[in-house]
Amino acid sequence: MSDITLTINGREVKANRGMTVLEAAQAADIYIPTLCHYPDLEPYGGCRLCLVEIEKMRGLPTACTTPAADGMVVTTGSAAIDSVRHASLELILTTHPCDCLECHRRHRCGPYDVCLRHVAVTDRCVTCPANEDCELQQVVDYVGVHKLRIPRDTRPREIDASNPFFTIDRNRCILCARCVRACQEITCIGTIDMSYRGYAMKVSTFGDLPLIETDCGSCGECMVRCPVGAMFPKDIIRPEREVRTVCTYCGVGCSMYLGVKDGKITGVRGVREGPVNHGRLCVKGRFGIAEFVNHPDRLTTPLIRKNGRFEEASWEEALDLVVARLGKYRGDEVAVISSAKSTNEDNYVMQKLARAVLGTNNVDHCARL
Amino acid sequence: MTAAKPGSNHQRTIFICQGTGCVSGKSFDITAALSRAAKEQGLAGVNVDFTGCHGFCEQGPVAIVEPDGIFYSQVTVADVPEIVQSHLRDGKPVERLFYKDPVTGEAIPHHRDIKFYSKQQRIILRNIGRINPERVDDYIAMGGYESLKKVLKEMTPGQVIAEIKRSGLRGRGGAGFPTGTKWEFCHNAAGDQKYMVCNADEGDPGAFMDRSTMEGDPHTVLEGMTIAAYAIGATEGYIYIRAEYPLAVKRVRLALQQSEEKGFLGDNILGSGFSLRIHVKEGAGAFVCGEETALLASIEGKRGMPRSRPPFPANSGLWGKPTTINNVKSLATVPVIIARGADWYAATGTEKSKGTCVFALTGKIANSGLIEVPMGIKLREIIYEIGGGIPGNKKFKAVQTGGPSGGCLPESYLDQSVDYESLAAAGSMMGSGGMVVMDEETCMVDVARFFLSFTQAESCGKCVPCRVGTKQMLDILERICRGEGKPEDMDILQELGQNVKVGSLCGLGQTAPNPVLTTLRYFRHEYEAHINEKRCPALSCTSLTSYFILPDKCQGCGICLRNCPVGCIAGDKRMVHIIDQEKCIKCGTCLDVCPERFNAVLKVSGETIEVPAAPVPVTAGKPAAAAASQKE
Numbered sequence A: 001m002s003d004i005t006l007t008i009n010g011r012e013v014k015a016n017r018g019m020t021v022l023e024a025a026q027a028a029d030i031y032i033p034t035l036c037h038y039p040d041l042e043p044y045g046g047c048r049l050c051l052v053e054i055e056k057m058r059g060l061p062t063a064c065t066t067p068a069a070d071g072m073v074v075t076t077g078s079a080a081i082d083s084v085r086h087a088s089l090e091l092i093l094t095t096h097p098c099d100c101l102e103c104h105r106r107h108r109c110g111p112y113d114v115c116l117r118h119v120a121v122t123d124r125c126v127t128c129p130a131n132e133d134c135e136l137q138q139v140v141d142y143v144g145v146h147k148l149r150i151p152r153d154t155r156p157r158e159i160d161a162s163n164p165f166f167t168i169d170r171n172r173c174i175l176c177a178r179c180v181r182a183c184q185e186i187t188c189i190g191t192i193d194m195s196y197r198g199y200a201m202k203v204s205t206f207g208d209l210p211l212i213e214t215d216c217g218s219c220g221e222c223m224v225r226c227p228v229g230a231m232f233p234k235d236i237i238r239p240e241r242e243v244r245t246v247c248t249y250c251g252v253g254c255s256m257y258l259g260v261k262d263g264k265i266t267g268v269r270g271v272r273e274g275p276v277n278h279g280r281l282c283v284k285g286r287f288g289i290a291e292f293v294n295h296p297d298r299l300t301t302p303l304i305r306k307n308g309r310f311e312e313a314s315w316e317e318a319l320d321l322v323v324a325r326l327g328k329y330r331g332d333e334v335a336v337i338s339s340a341k342s343t344n345e346d347n348y349v350m351q352k353l354a355r356a357v358l359g360t361n362n363v364d365h366c367a368r369l
Numbered sequence B: 001m002t003a004a005k006p007g008s009n010h011q012r013t014i015f016i017c018q019g020t021g022c023v024s025g026k027s028f029d030i031t032a033a034l035s036r037a038a039k040e041q042g043l044a045g046v047n048v049d050f051t052g053c054h055g056f057c058e059q060g061p062v063a064i065v066e067p068d069g070i071f072y073s074q075v076t077v078a079d080v081p082e083i084v085q086s087h088l089r090d091g092k093p094v095e096r097l098f099y100k101d102p103v104t105g106e107a108i109p110h111h112r113d114i115k116f117y118s119k120q121q122r123i124i125l126r127n128i129g130r131i132n133p134e135r136v137d138d139y140i141a142m143g144g145y146e147s148l149k150k151v152l153k154e155m156t157p158g159q160v161i162a163e164i165k166r167s168g169l170r171g172r173g174g175a176g177f178p179t180g181t182k183w184e185f186c187h188n189a190a191g192d193q194k195y196m197v198c199n200a201d202e203g204d205p206g207a208f209m210d211r212s213t214m215e216g217d218p219h220t221v222l223e224g225m226t227i228a229a230y231a232i233g234a235t236e237g238y239i240y241i242r243a244e245y246p247l248a249v250k251r252v253r254l255a256l257q258q259s260e261e262k263g264f265l266g267d268n269i270l271g272s273g274f275s276l277r278i279h280v281k282e283g284a285g286a287f288v289c290g291e292e293t294a295l296l297a298s299i300e301g302k303r304g305m306p307r308s309r310p311p312f313p314a315n316s317g318l319w320g321k322p323t324t325i326n327n328v329k330s331l332a333t334v335p336v337i338i339a340r341g342a343d344w345y346a347a348t349g350t351e352k353s354k355g356t357c358v359f360a361l362t363g364k365i366a367n368s369g370l371i372e373v374p375m376g377i378k379l380r381e382i383i384y385e386i387g388g389g390i391p392g393n394k395k396f397k398a399v400q401t402g403g404p405s406g407g408c409l410p411e412s413y414l415d416q417s418v419d420y421e422s423l424a425a426a427g428s429m430m431g432s433g434g435m436v437v438m439d440e441e442t443c444m445v446d447v448a449r450f451f452l453s454f455t456q457a458e459s460c461g462k463c464v465p466c467r468v469g470t471k472q473m474l475d476i477l478e479r480i481c482r483g484e485g486k487p488e489d490m491d492i493l494q495e496l497g498q499n500v501k502v503g504s505l506c507g508l509g510q511t512a513p514n515p516v517l518t519t520l521r522y523f524r525h526e527y528e529a530h531i532n533e534k535r536c537p538a539l540s541c542t543s544l545t546s547y548f549i550l551p552d553k554c555q556g557c558g559i560c561l562r563n564c565p566v567g568c569i570a571g572d573k574r575m576v577h578i579i580d581q582e583k584c585i586k587c588g589t590c591l592d593v594c595p596e597r598f599n600a601v602l603k604v605s606g607e608t609i610e611v612p613a614a615p616v617p618v619t620a621g622k623p624a625a626a627a628a629s630q631k632e
Ligand SMILES: Cc1cc2nc3c(=O)[nH]c(=O)nc-3n(C[C@H](O)[C@H](O)[C@H](O)COP(=O)(O)O)c2cc1C
Pocket: B170, B171, B172, B173, B174, B175, B176, B177, B179, B182, B199, B200, B201, B202, B203, B204, B287, B288, B289, B290, B291, B292, B293, B325, B326, B327, B328, B330, B331, B432, B506, B507, B508
């Protein structure tokens, strides 16, 4: 229920008590650039892009941290805001490969095009895993930074590729701390944190160990919140479409989208509206599905044991054999075991078969984790 | 025991300073030696005692003999027998150890006549140097804990708040927020549990007023804190002290114990029904942990990073509960205001800045140390009267107030009143009370670079303008000091500095550009000289200076050649020596060692001196010849 009213850019906006100014603006479809904000993380106030002017408040408060209050009068753009916002973005770009970001051809540039500006391959947006899905690109396009007046820091920073599922490339990191907050607030492990002070600050593990040598559970909650291409999965194939389903691994039942391309699963994404997981996934759900579904050892056709050896058979043959054999038993003489690696939909049908057709409650599957 | 001669061995107490400065000058040993010697001499009426810091650390270790009021400076263990025999036994003060006025050279026996002290007005530091900080009874004898009794017996929290508001007391931690109003917010905030926090982090380099207060008069901080807790309704308190202050930690812990034993802390204080428990939390020494929200995060065990306000700590502080944070000095003032009344306190100071302020006076100044002065005093009075002026007949150039992110003010501001508003209007600030005096040999670009290098390294890294902006500014300043400045640098510094000030999350970033912006404003010509002429007017930036041996003055003595650490001086006996400019590392050794009567080495910036390509025979025999050749 909307219970407070703000004026944003001269427009009356309804909001709920407890919302931030940013949330109130977003609910009213008013865009404010952000980089460190993430909907399910605590406000941070680090990137300083969401600065606004609020009557009766000193300076330029950040929309993402300021609680919305009844009667607030907010302005999201002015010369003062633009100056500081532009400066902050320019400063962020001095620590991120930015030649492509400044370039007007970025949207048309393909991975095999020759760069007319001789941007190093590793610095090009087209080679970045986050290309076209990058919040920094969006913000640069909105704010419009075309030329840096201050030099870019091109010194190489460490890359941690020790985790089998994802990589941390600090050369692209803008220190928004979303990953760190995700690990602390969402996963509640706190494997990663910011270490060092000032310009030396970086995302690191306790004792600066490679991720694989820590208590990291590889859930990837950090990675999915990275606004840029600093944390990215090792297997990246852009899907053609997504299919919503429920994770098959355990009894929790996390909602997920399977990315599909050419009939194969390319990746998994949590469903934010999923009632049990609110978009979160564990290592198995996030990184373990495409692997087993696409695995070469997986059966793609029924097998029938003949003379002590499994031989490939057609579905007709296999089903005929099952019908012939099962027909000899009644009720609790039968038990049915199905597989957690089948889809929930298949398992549902399986228990229907057991209860309604075979007449037994002896039905179970292996996902008793 | 030998009976002392009548008339000479009156009741006398010698107070040895045991503040950190004097302790490093072996004042523990001096105290022990004095006790031993007094015992050996059988001086029954003589007490050997110690106090906290007197503030005049420059002259340490210091000691005061009461009731005579005699002040001894730079005492050593070797001086002990003479002090004991001559003064404590025979009543004849040791003149040799009197303080000498740096200007007149006159020896001054009495503490009260020393200009460093006579111009001061001590409210916060009132007891320091006069009581033994490890004895609660000393504090009580000075009227200590009377204010707490008055508050608990006669005043409601609302009345306490009203009194503090009326006194005009403003926070001494830097921001100068009215203390009474702060308490009122917290008092009015809804919450089942409230916290009172004392900010004793004191991270400014060179600042030591909070440390001195805790080391020299810890009970006044506890009393002020208990009164504050009563006013806001807190039952738990934290004192956040940096772990680098072991003596302060020790004395505060001892004071807490004594105060509990006396019933001034704990359950049902003085039968009032009000209870308070105070914990000491030792900080790991990050400058930013002095910022109140970072401090709270640190107490909670998190990384010490500030967070945005609102919500303010008064509503959501420690563990989300209403919390008041006050500086050590703000709290030390509270008992005095209660005891002597708001009107008495408000009579000192300016219209908007009441009372006194404490400064750690350092730099190119004769009397460096800790001083307490009334608000509204002129910078000139502090520097020339209390501070004794600039040593070595050097010219004053600038004074920086407010710690590493204060501004540098030029001579034209010497008659500026010292208060929150005036300093802020001049581009500087009150801060926590650092005051660094600079003379003509100080390069203002280098000063800006130096302070920014501190704030940059101490930035917590959370927000972009401070983390990256100060780094970019620092890079530019370093370039300018190296002689690689570009004409557009000044504009970029100005614009970036302004954006960092406005865009940063906390006070650290919001003030870090001050030294740069004020030096750009008041000492622009120095930037221009560095950038356009590659010249450092103060002859301070190494990359822009060079050393030359003047051919018309060099006597060929060879001292410089023998001392140059990199062996870049060519020459021989009675030959004019020559520095290889390519190899010279500009250490200045040759200038230091060249005999004063020859005065043949010259340090210059932005110019070169004509010298022969290889050593030639010395011509500078007579002064006339030297004068003649100089004219050419
Ligand atoms: C970077 C930074 C460092 C600070 N350090 C201190 C400090 O060491 N001691 C202190 O009392 N206040 C410090 N402050 C100010 C505190 O945030 C806070 O304003 C103060 O403790 C409030 O107490 P007061 O109202 O009694 O002054 C610092 C502020 C900033 C931004």
